[in-house]
Amino acid sequence: LGPAACRSLDAVLADVLQPDAGPTDDAGTAWSAARRQLGDCPTPPAAACARGAALASRAPLLHGDAPPRELLATLCERCAPGNNPCGQAVTRALEQAARRERPDIQEARWSLEHAGATLGTACQELVRSALGPAAVSGPDVEPTLLALAEALSPTCVKTKQLPLPVLNAAAVQQGARAPWLATLFTDGTVETAPIEPDQSTGAGDGFRAFDQDALSGVKLPLESQGALRLGYAPALKHVASFQVRATGPGTLRAIIRAPDGVGRKDSQGAAFYVDPTVCRFRGTGGWEICKPVLPLLDVDAVSVLPERPGVELKELEIIGAR
Structure with a gap:
């Protein structure tokens, strides 16, 4: 079942993402069938993983765990790092913030929390794109990039995927511009x-x-x-x-x-x-x-x-x- 389910998974996802495929979760619907097929595919192919953005747009976070969102969560758990839709969503949000655009911060946080095997890579990108620039003396960092850093850093700290020297340096450099960063370091006191x-x-x-x-x-x-x-x-x-x-x-x-x-x-x-x-x-x-x-x-x-x-x-x- 595994390889066969994987080979046809992209076509199944394409079908349920057609405009006339409603996001209902009744037994026997196309969404249920797609979920079962994804359940039988341990390593989804790249084409199926690329459907992640479309799944996210079909089920905004405010709609809760609708079937497209459940499928996306499973894809993110199983897709390889190079094709992982959640990891790609985090990178895309960081790039948007650096360009002074306004990414969906809640969507980026959800994507990082569900990034599966690509969590480490996503946290490295957070450090390179946001915390690193925030930790150097010089021009102010874009406020949107700081807001994204504050939203994403807790997940990376909790999973020990974030270098604390850079985190603390960013918190010190930014001060009141990113106060949440200063709450993430919880090590005890040291005799000095x-x-x-x-x-x-x-x-x-x-x-x-x-x-x-x-x-x-x-x-x-x-x-x-x-x-x-x-x-x-x-x-x-x-x-x-x-x-x-x-x-x-x-x-x-x-x-x-x-x-x-x-x-x-x-x-x-x-x-x-x-x-x-x-x-x-x-x-x-x-x-x-x-x-x-x-x-x-x-x-x-x-x-x-x-x-x-x-x-x-x-x-x-x-x-x-x-």
């Missing part, structure tokens, strides 16, 4: 302490900001001249807060490793990272405390960028855990 960096690159001696001498300091180069970068080897597993003394305004960015294709590519082109802005300091000469909304995970380095020439970093504490 000030940790000096292992490396300092960029103009000046960055270690002078860690000598506990308020009279010494380091003149901060502008980003175009090569920002001061304070590196950790190995990366800090957890960064909770920052304390800064400076003589002018600037920002701190955390450099956090990311999966391939997510965020920015490093200068060697060998790895990817995200760089959320984790602190904005006014530089009054006194201590300023920055505590991000979530801890930062897997922090490779912290970059210090002045907002104007002549800013001097007097002291810096990076409080975290290895």
